[in-house]
Amino acid sequence: MKKSVIAVLLAMVLVFSLSACGGDSEDTSSDTVVYKVGTEPTFPPFDTTDEDQNIVGLDMDIMKAIGEDQGFEVEFENLSFDGLIPALQAGNIDIVAAGMNKDDPERQEQVDFSDAYYESQLFVAVPVDNDTINSIDDLTSDMRVAAQTGTTGAEKVKELADSGQIGEAVILDGLDTVMMQLINGDVQAVINDKPVTEAYMAKQPDKIKMVGEALNAENYGFAVQKGNTELLEKINAGLANIKEDGTFDELVDKWFNM
Ligand code: ARG
Numbered sequence: 001m002k003k004s005v006i007a008v009l010l011a012m013v014l015v016f017s018l019s020a021c022g023g024d025s026e027d028t029s030s031d032t033v034v035y036k037v038g039t040e041p042t043f044p045p046f047d048t049t050d051e052d053q054n055i056v057g058l059d060m061d062i063m064k065a066i067g068e069d070q071g072f073e074v075e076f077e078n079l080s081f082d083g084l085i086p087a088l089q090a091g092n093i094d095i096v097a098a099g100m101n102k103d104d105p106e107r108q109e110q111v112d113f114s115d116a117y118y119e120s121q122l123f124v125a126v127p128v129d130n131d132t133i134n135s136i137d138d139l140t141s142d143m144r145v146a147a148q149t150g151t152t153g154a155e156k157v158k159e160l161a162d163s164g165q166i167g168e169a170v171i172l173d174g175l176d177t178v179m180m181q182l183i184n185g186d187v188q189a190v191i192n193d194k195p196v197t198e199a200y201m202a203k204q205p206d207k208i209k210m211v212g213e214a215l216n217a218e219n220y221g222f223a224v225q226k227g228n229t230e231l232l233e234k235i236n237a238g239l240a241n242i243k244e245d246g247t248f249d250e251l252v253d254k255w256f257n258m
Helices: 003-031 058-070 081-090 105-110 152-162 175-184 194-203 229-244 247-256
Strands: 034-039 073-078 111-113 118-120 122-127 144-148 168-172 189-193 208-211 218-220 223-225
Touching: 034 058, 034 081, 058 073, 058 229, 058 247, 081 105, 081 111, 081 223, 105 111, 118 194, 122 152, 122 175, 122 194, 144 152, 144 175, 152 168, 152 189, 168 175, 175 189, 175 194, 175 208, 189 194, 194 208, 223 229, 229 247
Parallel strands: 034 073, 144 168, 144 189
Antiparallel strands: 111 223, 118 218, 122 189, 122 208
């Protein structure tokens, strides 16, 4: 084949390949980093779903605000709470945003946590018409007590069962199911995070109440894979910035006064 023909064909290939590159220019947005954020959305107002089953909540809005501040985007994944840390360790997600207590030593061995962004406490909750359980000390060996799987509440309930103080620890995947079992009388008490139990009380008034004193103090943090200091620094910097500019308080106000 004549050299001139080959030269023309090569030039045509070059022109097409350059135009193809130029065609992708509007996809520069594809250069934006998108982090996968795992959560368990039966934990309002932090992690819940809207009427279209979109994952929404205070955690989601904080994550999005941090992303806007630090130049990344996020997409949310619905996982069981006890599956979140394994998913992070396996690299299936990049961040956990799930009202997760960062002060748990076992978790600190497994993942790295951001700075704390919310203070919480565990409380016992009982049906509103119960007048025999006024604190954790009133839980007895004939009782079934429920909590959500993988949570600090579940750890507390399992401790009570292991010590024989309560008859059975009922550990369930969804916190909505935990609360339903309490309202239906299938369990006598629940141990859960105060702000979330209050959200369930607000949604279903005159059904449940909290009793006694706080069982612990919790500090929620966002979790990343152990050693991912680059992402952790972005999250901490973004969190500090949105606290500084008032965005954080606006989001808390939005979700706690819906
Ligand atoms: N704060 C508790 C913990 O860290 C409960 C968190 C539950 N979060 C959720 N999205 N269901 O164990």
